[in-house]
Amino acid sequence: MDIVEVSKVLSNKIRVNILDWLKDMEANFPPQTNVPDFNNGVCVCHIQDKTGLSQSTVSHYLTMMHKVDLVTATRIGKWTYYKRNEETIGAYINLLKYNL
Amino acid sequence: MDIVEVSKVLSNKIRVNILDWLKDMEANFPPQTNVPDFNNGVCVCHIQDKTGLSQSTVSHYLTMMHKVDLVTATRIGKWTYYKRNEETIGAYINLLKYNL
DNA sequence: TTAACAAATCGAAATATATCGATATTTAAT
DNA sequence: ATTAAATATCGATATATTTCGATTTGTTAA
Numbered sequence: 001m002d003i004v005e006v007s008k009v010l011s012n013k014i015r016v017n018i019l020d021w022l023k024d025m026e027a028n029f030p031p032q033t034n035v036p037d038f039n040n041g042v043c044v045c046h047i048q049d050k051t052g053l054s055q056s057t058v059s060h061y062l063t064m065m066h067k068v069d070l071v072t073a074t075r076i077g078k079w080t081y082y083k084r085n086e087e088t089i090g091a092y093i094n095l096l097k098y099n100l
Numbered sequence: 101m102d103i104v105e106v107s108k109v110l111s112n113k114i115r116v117n118i119l120d121w122l123k124d125m126e127a128n129f130p131p132q133t134n135v136p137d138f139n140n141g142v143c144v145c146h147i148q149d150k151t152g153l154s155q156s157t158v159s160h161y162l163t164m165m166h167k168v169d170l171v172t173a174t175r176i177g178k179w180t181y182y183k184r185n186e187e188t189i190g191a192y193i194n195l196l197k198y199n200l
Numbered sequence: 201t202t203a204a205c206a207a208a209t210c211g212a213a214a215t216a217t218a219t220c221g222a223t224a225t226t227t228a229a230t
Numbered sequence: 231a232t233t234a235a236a237t238a239t240c241g242a243t244a245t246a247t248t249t250c251g252a253t254t255t256g257t258t259a260a
Contacts, residue, residue: 007110078206178236
């Protein structure tokens with residue numbers, strides 16, 4: 001894990017917001033329709049709705065968040081569900097604690 | 101303090117390096133000549149030497165690090181000494197812990 | 201097997217960051 | 231006062247990021 005690469009992801013308000021919204025998916029997103037629960041996360045379209053950005057931009061954001069492993073991605077049918085990867089998030093904070 | 105603004109500062113390898121070098125100033129910089137010790141930090145010229153970047157770039161980097169308070173700046177005579185602001189650094193890590 | 205939908209990728213334009221050399225400012229020494 | 235040194239600021243160019251619409255890819259349903 002690299003402080004610079006993760007910081008790049010975190011240096012954008014919307015991406016930080018997405019991480020924040022994903023902390024409480026039930027509260028921040030409409031109920032799931034194609035899967036029974038939020039266990040795999042939230043689909044791109046719901047995240048897109050909340051950001052107000054274009055589909056391609058949000059997909060790009062989520063891809064870069066996934067590349068540094070801050071979120072996991074699960075494809076189910078036509079949908080891709082994203083959720084926080086608490087392990088990486090915690091590891092990053094720990095990295096800062098000892099290396100920043 | 102703002103996650104996005106601090107992350108912008110941290111999304112550059114040299115700036116992260118500077119913070120790291122300042123963790124052990126005695127080990128990473130030549131001995132002081134115009135002040136008795138490292139209590140106020142390291143002067144811009146020594147940091148510049150270590151980065152290999154231009155004076156203006158390093159000054160700019162240090163200014164932006166100072167703007168988000170990751171470092172303190174102390175002018176003594178012709179020199180400006182920079183050092184880590186552990187309070188802000190700790191506060192930032194704490195902020196991430198509870199808000200990321 | 202086609203049509204339709206969700207998501208990812210591509211290509212382009214706008215904006216921001218990185219980086220330099222030149223200039224300005226501040227302070228100290230002559 | 232003048233000069234010189236250290237740092238800060240300015241202006242410009244190169245590179246990177248943001249963001250979009252269009253296209254492509256993967257998947258399901260008709």
